[in-house]
Amino acid sequence: MNVAPIFGLSLALLCATAFPQDDKPAGCLVAHFKGIGLRTNDDTQRARLAEEWLRRNISYCTKEQVAAIKSNSPDWLGTAHTHDVNMIIDASSEAKAKGNPTQMAGLYASLDKERKSTTENIGTPSAEGLSTLTKPAMPNEPIKEPYPAIPTPIIRPPSVPTGNLPNPTTKANSLRQDEISICLPNEIATWSDGPKDTKMLSTKMVFVYDHQGAPDFISEDSAFAVLQASASSWDPCGGSNAVVLSSKMDNAFTGLKVAVLWSDKDKLGTIGLANISNKTLTFSPEVFQKLKDINTAKNLPAKYLLETLQMTASHEIGHFQGLSAHSKRCVDVLSYYSVGGAKCNVRGNGAMAANFYEYRSSLPTACDIERCRAANKN
Numbered sequence: 001m002n003v004a005p006i007f008g009l010s011l012a013l014l015c016a017t018a019f020p021q022d023d024k025p026a027g028c029l030v031a032h033f034k035g036i037g038l039r040t041n042d043d044t045q046r047a048r049l050a051e052e053w054l055r056r057n058i059s060y061c062t063k064e065q066v067a068a069i070k071s072n073s074p075d076w077l078g079t080a081h082t083h084d085v086n087m088i089i090d091a092s093s094e095a096k097a098k099g100n101p102t103q104m105a106g107l108y109a110s111l112d113k114e115r116k117s118t119t120e121n122i123g124t125p126s127a128e129g130l131s132t133l134t135k136p137a138m139p140n141e142p143i144k145e146p147y148p149a150i151p152t153p154i155i156r157p158p159s160v161p162t163g164n165l166p167n168p169t170t171k172a173n174s175l176r177q178d179e180i181s182i183c184l185p186n187e188i189a190t191w192s193d194g195p196k197d198t199k200m201l202s203t204k205m206v207f208v209y210d211h212q213g214a215p216d217f218i219s220e221d222s223a224f225a226v227l228q229a230s231a232s233s234w235d236p237c238g239g240s241n242a243v244v245l246s247s248k249m250d251n252a253f254t255g256l257k258v259a260v261l262w263s264d265k266d267k268l269g270t271i272g273l274a275n276i277s278n279k280t281l282t283f284s285p286e287v288f289q290k291l292k293d294i295n296t297a298k299n300l301p302a303k304y305l306l307e308t309l310q311m312t313a314s315h316e317i318g319h320f321q322g323l324s325a326h327s328k329r330c331v332d333v334l335s336y337y338s339v340g341g342a343k344c345n346v347r348g349n350g351a352m353a354a355n356f357y358e359y360r361s362s363l364p365t366a367c368d369i370e371r372c373r374a375a376n377k378n
């Protein structure tokens with residue numbers, strides 16, 4: 001059966017959903033939050049609803065209400081008390097403590113607006129920060145229409161550290177570098193959140209970039225350079241991936257065309273989206289703007305934004321190479337940091353070091369390429 005795979009990478013868990021509270025005015029009633037925890041049996045759904053409730057309402061809670069949520073949510077949510085849930089609650093506590101709830105209200109208000117606009121899409125993501133829009137396909141579950149397709153995930157927002165610049169230790173840095181450059185036997189693992197890997201869409205692809213609609217802080221030159229690096233970095237898988245500006249497109253560029261554009265038309269709330277059937281790769285100007293605001297508020301270097309663009313482009317182009325499910329190795333460009341409360345893998349069974357702006361590689365890792373080659377052989 002042919003599905004129409006759409007792979008979205010979202011900045012935050014902005015899942016679209018038909019959660020009944022959508023039409024109610026935002027507000028903080030801890031009893032509602034507790035109710036979600038106690039009456040939703042499925043843990044993935046419980047995590048999703050809980051995150052959604054928190055993103056929508058926690059900025060309206062008093063300090064005491066946040067404290068009540070914080071101390072009770074492990075009991076109320078059980079296995080759905082995910083890292084993301086925890087992160088949202090902690091961030092809220094922190095904001096309240098600083099006596100600056102409005103800043104947070106502003107942040108979540110804009111997310112709400114985006115999410116509201118997508119309520120007809122039914123969301124799902126599991127519990128990841130990444131997000132999404134589609135029904136998470138369980139391993140053996142056929143993907144049914146009208147869900148756009150594959151589980152989308154939620155790519156968690158690049159973990160923006162509070163306080164100082166990210167400053168991973170030398171040891172953590174070198175472990176990450178090793179994980180990027182060397183793929184150990186049997187190390188490849190996915191979340192099984194998508195169909196089986198397939199051959200790439202075409203062994204010769206041309207990504208046609210249209211800069212129109214891009215945020216003004218991203219120049220055409222830099223976006224083009226980023227795309228070229230991402231596209232060519234997948235060539236070792238066996239195909240050829242060229243990039244051309246739409247204004248320079250002509251017959252000399254042969255191969256399957258994939259349109260790369262900036263648009264929030266679909267309001268999916270994802271930072272990037274690979275629509276395999278339509279052959280489009282979309283970046284979200286809104287989400288990048290949001291990310292820029294967050295980075296600016298944290299005094300993070302402007303280059304981080306381009307690194308996120310690089311990672312997003314590499315991730316989405318990876319879907320066009322035939323890789324459908326997301327990787328369980330934290331460092332892989334195709335990774336999701338967590339799904340359904342479970343955490344991604346770091347070599348040596350350690351936890352993913354927290355003080356990276358982004359642990360995930362900006363370009364495909366040795367394991368991403370090896371997995372891609374395996375999917376494309378014969």
Ligand SMILES: [Zn+2]
Pocket residue numbers: 007008009153315319326
């Ligand atoms: Zn993806």
